[in-house]
Amino acid sequence: MEKFRELGLDGEILKGIADLGFETPSPVQEKAIPVILGEENDLVVLAQTGTGKTAAFGLPLLQKINPEWNSVQILVLSPTRELCMQIGSDLKKYSKYLPDIRVTCVYGGTDIRRQMKELQKGVHVVVATPGRLVDLLNRKALNIETVFAVVLDEADEMLNMGFQEDLDFILSNTPKDKNTYLFSATMPKEVERIARNYLVNQKEISVGKKNQGADTVSHQYYMVRAKDCYETLRRIVDCAPSMYAIIFTRTKNDAQDIAKHLQRDGIDCDALHGDLSQAQRDNVMNAFRAKRLKVLVATDVAARGLDVDCLTHVINYNLPEDVESYTHRSGRTGRAGKEGISIAIIHSKEKGKLRRIEGILKKKFEYKQVPVGEEICRAQLAFYADKILASEDQEDMDLYAPDVYEKFAELTKEELIQHLVSYEFGKLLKKYKNTADLNISEDDRGGRSERGERGDRGDRRDRRGRGEETVYSTFMLNVGREDGLTPRDLMGLINKYSRRRGIGVGGIRIFDTDTKFEIDEESASDFAVDFSKVLFNGIPLEIKAIPTRDNGRRRDDRSRGEFSGRRERRDRDKRDSRGGGRREEKSGGKRRGRPGSDPKKPRNFNRSSSRG
Structure with a gap:
C-alpha cells in the first residue's frame, strides 16, 4: 500500500483500495496515476485489457473530485454495456469511503427514463456508452459542459463498433480546457485521428509495444x-x-x-x-x-x-x-x-x-x-481424481458409511476404483476409443495441398479421360427453399463436412421443403453419416439415400440434374408451370443450358473450405 501512497494517492482512496486487496500498483497504474494527479497534460495510454486500466484513471480522478460541486465532473465512455457496468462498479468500490461522491452508469437496453431520474439527483461521475449518452444529450437530460476530465476507455473498440460520429458529437459538447485521457489496446489510424483532433499536449504511456500482445x-x-x-x-x-x-x-x-x-x-x-x-x-x-x-x-x-x-x-x-x-x-x-x-x-x-x-x-x-482419445481420457480421469481428493465435506458420512462399506465389502481397492471410473466415465471412454488422428502431415502444415486430395482429383480426371461413365447415387435432404437453402449452401455443406475430397455432385433440385441431389457412387457409401450432427439455419440435417430404378447409374453425357423417371419429370414440369420449380443450379458460374456450360463435367469439391 505504501507504493500507492508514493504515487500521490492518499486518505480515503487508500482505505478503499486496501479493502480490495490492492498491494502493489501494476505497470500502467504506476505510470499513469502520477501524470493524472499532478499534471495538466492529456494522456494516451496503450495497454492490453486486464492490466488495471480502470484503477489507473479511476483512482486519481476520484481524488480530484470536489464533492461540494453538484455537477458532472468526470465522464467515462466505454464501448459496451457490460464494460460500462464494470467500470461503474469498480469506481464505487474505490470511493467506498467517499460517501459524498456519486457515480452513475447510463447505457442502452434499459429504461432511459429511470436513468434520467438518476441524473436529476445530481452526480459527479457518469460512465456511459456513446449511443445512450447521445440520446440523453439530445433530450437535454444531461449537461457535460462542466466536466474537467473525459476518459475514452477501449477507444479502438468504440471506433470498431462504429461510434466515430457519436464520439465527435460528445467531445464537441465538452469544455475545451478539459483533460482527455485515451486508453486503448491498439493504435489504429482512427484512434490516432481522435488523439490528434481532441488531445492537447498529450503524453503517451505504453505498457508493451503498439499492437503487441500481452506477455502473460x-x-x-x-x-x-x-x-x-x-x-x-x-x-x-x-x-x-x-x-x-x-x-x-x-x-x-x-x-x-x-x-x-x-x-x-x-x-x-x-x-x-x-x-x-x-x-x-x-x-x-x-x-x-x-x-x-x-x-x-x-x-x-x-x-x-x-x-x-x-x-x-x-x-x-x-x-x-x-x-x-x-x-x-x-x-x-x-x-x-x-x-x-x-x-x-x-x-x-x-x-x-x-x-x-x-x-x-x-x-x-x-x-x-x-x-x-487416450490423452483426453487421462486428463479427465486425473481431474476427477483431484476433485475427489479435494472434497472435505464429510460431516454426514458417518451416518451412512456402514451401509456403503457393506455394499462394497467384497470388492478390492482396485475393483472399486474400476467400478467408480466405469460408472462416471464409461461414455467418455467409449466415445474416445479408437479415435482417428486428425493431425495433418508436416508437408501440409507447410502450406501445400493435402496429398490425398491431389490423388483423388487425379484419379477422377484419369477415369473421365478414359471415357468411363460416372455412377451417381441419389439423396434426399430435409431442408429446401423455404428454409433458405441454395445450391451454393448445399455445395458449402458438402465441402465442409464430408470426410472425402473431390466429391462429384450431379443434379440438384431444390423444392419448397426438401432437396434432391446426386453424389458420385464412390463417395456415397458413408456420405450421409458425415451430416448426422450438422445444422443448417438451426435445423438438424437428415440425409437419406433414395434407390432409383437404374440403381443410380447414369452416364456423364446425360443432362446433369435430370433425374430418371416420368413421375419426376412430370412433377418438374408442373412446378415450372407454377414458377416455383425453376432450376437454381449453376455450373462454372453459368446457369445450365446457357452457351458455354458443360453438362458433361461433374462438379468437384476440392477446395479447402472457409469455416466462416
Whole structure:
C-alpha cells in the first residue's frame, strides 16, 4: 500500500483500495496515476485489457473530485454495456469511503427514463456508452459542459463498433480546457485521428509495444482439415477439464451452431451474439461469470468490452480479419498477471494469415498436436481424481458409511476404483476409443495441398479421360427453399463436412421443403453419416439415400440434374408451370443450358473450405 501512497494517492482512496486487496500498483497504474494527479497534460495510454486500466484513471480522478460541486465532473465512455457496468462498479468500490461522491452508469437496453431520474439527483461521475449518452444529450437530460476530465476507455473498440460520429458529437459538447485521457489496446489510424483532433499536449504511456500482445499470454495453433475443425475444438475442450474460456467465431450462425453441438456433447456452454435480447444477453453473461458455463461461444461484436476475470483460454475457431481483433481476443485471457493461452484452429491455407499476425504481434505461435482419445481420457480421469481428493465435506458420512462399506465389502481397492471410473466415465471412454488422428502431415502444415486430395482429383480426371461413365447415387435432404437453402449452401455443406475430397455432385433440385441431389457412387457409401450432427439455419440435417430404378447409374453425357423417371419429370414440369420449380443450379458460374456450360463435367469439391 505504501507504493500507492508514493504515487500521490492518499486518505480515503487508500482505505478503499486496501479493502480490495490492492498491494502493489501494476505497470500502467504506476505510470499513469502520477501524470493524472499532478499534471495538466492529456494522456494516451496503450495497454492490453486486464492490466488495471480502470484503477489507473479511476483512482486519481476520484481524488480530484470536489464533492461540494453538484455537477458532472468526470465522464467515462466505454464501448459496451457490460464494460460500462464494470467500470461503474469498480469506481464505487474505490470511493467506498467517499460517501459524498456519486457515480452513475447510463447505457442502452434499459429504461432511459429511470436513468434520467438518476441524473436529476445530481452526480459527479457518469460512465456511459456513446449511443445512450447521445440520446440523453439530445433530450437535454444531461449537461457535460462542466466536466474537467473525459476518459475514452477501449477507444479502438468504440471506433470498431462504429461510434466515430457519436464520439465527435460528445467531445464537441465538452469544455475545451478539459483533460482527455485515451486508453486503448491498439493504435489504429482512427484512434490516432481522435488523439490528434481532441488531445492537447498529450503524453503517451505504453505498457508493451503498439499492437503487441500481452506477455502473460502464450499463443498456440492447431492445423487440421477444414472438416475436422469442430472435432478438434471438442477434443481441445475435453482435454482441459478446468478450462474457462471464450470461443470466438466470425458469424452469429457459427456461434449458435457450435454452442448447440457442444451442448449436445455434454459441455456446459452458451452462445453470445447480436440476435439476443438484452435480457437474454444478461442471463448468458451472469451464468458465465458465475462459472455455471465452462465456455462461451461469441462473435467479436458481441464480446467487445466483456470484462471477465480468470479466463484460462481464448479459442479462435476462425481467425479474425485484422490483427487488432486478434489482439482484443487474446487479451481476454492472461489478465491481472495470470497466465493464459490463446489458441487458433486453422487449415493449411490460413498459415499465411497466422504468420502475418505473428509478425505484427512479435509473438511466435506454437504448433500443437490435436489430442488423441487416450490423452483426453487421462486428463479427465486425473481431474476427477483431484476433485475427489479435494472434497472435505464429510460431516454426514458417518451416518451412512456402514451401509456403503457393506455394499462394497467384497470388492478390492482396485475393483472399486474400476467400478467408480466405469460408472462416471464409461461414455467418455467409449466415445474416445479408437479415435482417428486428425493431425495433418508436416508437408501440409507447410502450406501445400493435402496429398490425398491431389490423388483423388487425379484419379477422377484419369477415369473421365478414359471415357468411363460416372455412377451417381441419389439423396434426399430435409431442408429446401423455404428454409433458405441454395445450391451454393448445399455445395458449402458438402465441402465442409464430408470426410472425402473431390466429391462429384450431379443434379440438384431444390423444392419448397426438401432437396434432391446426386453424389458420385464412390463417395456415397458413408456420405450421409458425415451430416448426422450438422445444422443448417438451426435445423438438424437428415440425409437419406433414395434407390432409383437404374440403381443410380447414369452416364456423364446425360443432362446433369435430370433425374430418371416420368413421375419426376412430370412433377418438374408442373412446378415450372407454377414458377416455383425453376432450376437454381449453376455450373462454372453459368446457369445450365446457357452457351458455354458443360453438362458433361461433374462438379468437384476440392477446395479447402472457409469455416466462416
